[in-house]
Amino acid sequence: MTYATVMVSLALDQSNEARLQVAGELAERFEAAIVGVAAAQFAPPLYFADGAEAQALIDEGEASVKRRLAGLEAQFRAATKNRGGHAEWRSGMDFPARFVLAQARCADIVVSGGQSPAFSDAFALASPKDLVMQAGRPLLVVPDQANWLDLRSVLVAWKDTPEARRAVADALPMLRKAKDVTIGTIPERDEDRSGVTAGVTDVAAWLARHGVTATARIFEGARNETAAGQLEKVATDLDAGLIVAGAYGHSRFRELILGGVTQYLITQTARSVLLSH
Structure with a gap:
């Protein structure tokens, strides 16, 4: 592709x-x-x-x-x-x-x-x-202040959903040109950790078969932080120039009411974001 x-x-x-x-x-x-x-x-x-x-x-x-x-x-x-x-x-x-x-x-x-x-x-x-x-x-x-597409460090914000799977596939051409790719996920409190680990490991293995070397990582979010705040901290720690993520709406009938993380990704000004729905 x-x-x-x-x-x-x-x-x-x-x-x-x-x-x-x-x-x-x-x-x-x-x-x-x-x-x-x-x-x-x-x-x-x-x-x-x-x-x-x-x-x-x-x-x-x-x-x-x-x-x-x-x-x-x-x-x-x-x-x-x-x-x-x-x-x-x-x-x-x-x-x-x-x-x-x-x-x-x-x-x-x-x-x-x-x-x-x-x-x-x-x-x-x-x-x-x-x-x-x-x-x-x-x-x-x-973002308005960007002057190039920084692919030195790319964060794939993984969530095991059709939107995130589509985003990773859509981003393949860029991921092949990236220097460092991290498949990162922040588990929900009640999520099974073995299932979360299997998910990011599968994605990293799938990318490897497409010629992309990626690191699978699980990040622990702070309890008092929003999901958007947690994602921002991970992206900052990785010095990510690009975030790849699925885009989500709150409602099946009115999808333009975006979820909090999707809204954040569209309005933040620190880095470019590839979104797929």
Whole structure:
């Protein structure tokens, strides 16, 4: 398995430099095509207008959105012009999440920026919350301050679930290029330790058969710490540049209500995260 097409999702009201840098680097490492994608909708003001005045307001707003999308295309072209390989741009006047989710069908992996816990504008931003749960592709979340994809130490945050299994498989191309890979798990209090040990050992053995040397480790979490806090401590101790993890929602019927650890991984700013659902 490799990445033949890398897609990078750009946003109107966020910094795009880090995600463009990492997406371009990924495309170079795997000799992959790179597709830039962005969309936005004009959000009409809440005050009332009608007739010619309303139409003029809509026309002006849509023209402004088109200019801003053209600016993002120029940024994408400038970031990819010296990298070689196939580069393609796709944009539209649409809700960003809907547009990006549709375009993700052509990609092996989608690169996005992170997100602060504050409310995000659905007219201007494809939220990583939407992308990770609905794209059907792995999502690489890149913090704004990142300037490269650090694969010297990679932490696979293991939990014996379909999402975590999918994430490890999706991350295989990166894991093959990593210097150190740790399969780490933090057992629940009532979990059977022999079963937990067998799980991480199986994953390490499976990776070995795919050409990845990985260390299986069980970490003890502090009782007064949240799961996200425990994971952060492990990642810091390992000096991990990338975390690989499954993405989870609280509800079968509304999966966009993310679990605490998934929410943390999308909003933290210390390292890149590969998430699969």
